[in-house]
Amino acid sequence: MKSFYHFAMQYRGVENKQDERKQLADWMFYDHDFPKLSVSYDEITRYLEMQVPFPDALKTFDELWDDYKENST
Numbered sequence: 001m002k003s004f005y006h007f008a009m010q011y012r013g014v015e016n017k018q019d020e021r022k023q024l025a026d027w028m029f030y031d032h033d034f035p036k037l038s039v040s041y042d043e044i045t046r047y048l049e050m051q052v053p054f055p056d057a058l059k060t061f062d063e064l065w066d067d068y069k070e071n072s073t
Contacts, residue, residue, distance in 0.1 A: 004044055005036040007068045020060040027053040041065055 005028055012025035028034045031051070035043055048061055 001039055001072050003037050003039055004065065004068050005034065005038070007071070008064055011064075020054075020056050021064060023054060024057055024060045024064065027057075 008021075008025045008028055010025075011021040012029055014022050028036075031053075033047075035047055038044055044061065044065075045058070048057055052058075
């Protein structure tokens with residue numbers, strides 16, 4: 001199973017698309033402390049709760065997590 005980080009990178013750098021998924025993926029890419037190898041919802045949630053990169057980051061993460069779990073089975 002690939003990590004959540006690797007799943008989210010598909011949203012990074014999408015031209016002409018400035019939505020929250022792209023914003024979160026771009027932030028994760030530049031944050032060197034993000035748990036890039038994690039497949040743990042709890043670990044990533046705790047990290048995001050401490051960092052809060054933008055107002056809807058946790059909501060966006062939950063939406064992406066649902067897609068990640070759906071596509072990882």
